[in-house]
Amino acid sequence: MPLESELRPPRDDDFDAILALLNAHQLAAFGEASETAEDLRTWLTSPSVELDRDIRLLEQEGRLVGYADVDPNGAEPSVWWCDVKVDPNVDAGGALGVLVGWLEERAQEGDLRIWTAAQDDRVVHAFERLGFATVRHSYRMEIELGGPRREPSWPTGISTRTVTPDDGRLVYDLVLEVWQDTWDPMDETFEEWQHWTTGAPAYDPTLWFLAGDGNEVAGFSLCREDPNDPRAGHVATLGVRRPWRRQGLGEALLQHSFREFERRGYSRATLGVDAASPTGATRLYERAGMTMYRDTVFLERPVRV
Numbered sequence: 001m002p003l004e005s006e007l008r009p010p011r012d013d014d015f016d017a018i019l020a021l022l023n024a025h026q027l028a029a030f031g032e033a034s035e036t037a038e039d040l041r042t043w044l045t046s047p048s049v050e051l052d053r054d055i056r057l058l059e060q061e062g063r064l065v066g067y068a069d070v071d072p073n074g075a076e077p078s079v080w081w082c083d084v085k086v087d088p089n090v091d092a093g094g095a096l097g098v099l100v101g102w103l104e105e106r107a108q109e110g111d112l113r114i115w116t117a118a119q120d121d122r123v124v125h126a127f128e129r130l131g132f133a134t135v136r137h138s139y140r141m142e143i144e145l146g147g148p149r150r151e152p153s154w155p156t157g158i159s160t161r162t163v164t165p166d167d168g169r170l171v172y173d174l175v176l177e178v179w180q181d182t183w184d185p186m187d188e189t190f191e192e193w194q195h196w197t198t199g200a201p202a203y204d205p206t207l208w209f210l211a212g213d214g215n216e217v218a219g220f221s222l223c224r225e226d227p228n229d230p231r232a233g234h235v236a237t238l239g240v241r242r243p244w245r246r247q248g249l250g251e252a253l254l255q256h257s258f259r260e261f262e263r264r265g266y267s268r269a270t271l272g273v274d275a276a277s278p279t280g281a282t283r284l285y286e287r288a289g290m291t292m293y294r295d296t297v298f299l300e301r302p303v304r305v
Helices: 012-030 037-044 092-107 121-129 168-181 190-196 249-263 281-287
Strands: 005-008 055-060 063-070 079-086 111-117 133-144 158-162 208-213 216-225 232-240 268-274 291-302
Touching: 005 092, 012 037, 012 063, 012 079, 012 111, 012 121, 055 092, 063 092, 079 092, 092 111, 092 121, 111 121, 121 291, 158 249, 168 190, 168 216, 168 232, 208 249, 216 249, 232 249, 249 268, 249 281, 268 281
Parallel strands: 079 111, 232 268
Antiparallel strands: 005 055, 055 063, 063 079, 111 291, 133 268, 133 291, 158 208, 208 216, 216 232
16 A cells, blocks of 8 residues: 655744754765754745745655755756755655656756765666756865975965955855856855855854955955864865966965864865866865765756646
8 A cells, every 4th residue: 555645845843854854865875964954944044945835845654754945046048956855764766756746846947956975876776767867976075184284375466364244245246256167157146145155153254265466356265164074174165266277376275274274173174076177176176185075966857847
């Protein structure tokens, strides 16, 4: 007899169950439960998200077994970023089929883009059976701190400072500019970006570094404590503007960030990077001694409604 299922929007009392489900999926997929209450709360309160419109929960016999959301910040042509998670103890194909069906109803057109651990054969194969194909990989990289390390070698004329309370719009514009040269250019509004960065509880302006050349900002390294490891500093966003690339500024900003992490007592540094970064970021991090410890695969499929 098939299990009784219900697909519904989240309720106010679902928070703990959603967090537990996301982490059960992450633990089975990546070997670590990496979803934090802070990040989930930030997502659920995002100014661009409407819970009834953009999120669905799948229940079986009154137990939460599936989660799907759609990021309404779409690109042209429309690419819908979709976070889909399932309980490791249920039939992945059946649960994902129901959730993907809702994603298509929500999106109506364009492409659905989802992600999970590259080594999570159970979920990856279920998505492939639903017609999804791999389009990209993203790496989480790390380095142990505390050993011998090169001092930052700054290009001539470059100076560094941390951000001020008046720098929010400046930094947003810099990130928007630099990210135009990536696989997935940023299209968040300033308000949405603020919500995830300067408005987040983990925001620490003394870990946001700007590299200046006279009156121009040439590059930046925006850091925070790693949300999953209090022993680690995390380089959340690092970028160099086009006129200052290929001069060693990116590596200098990275080493500067590592030095500050060490000064604060962190024993490890982490970051995420597009595995096929068109700006060569992966090679930069490898030259700095970082190694990959997590591989995320991105899969896409056109909407079929």
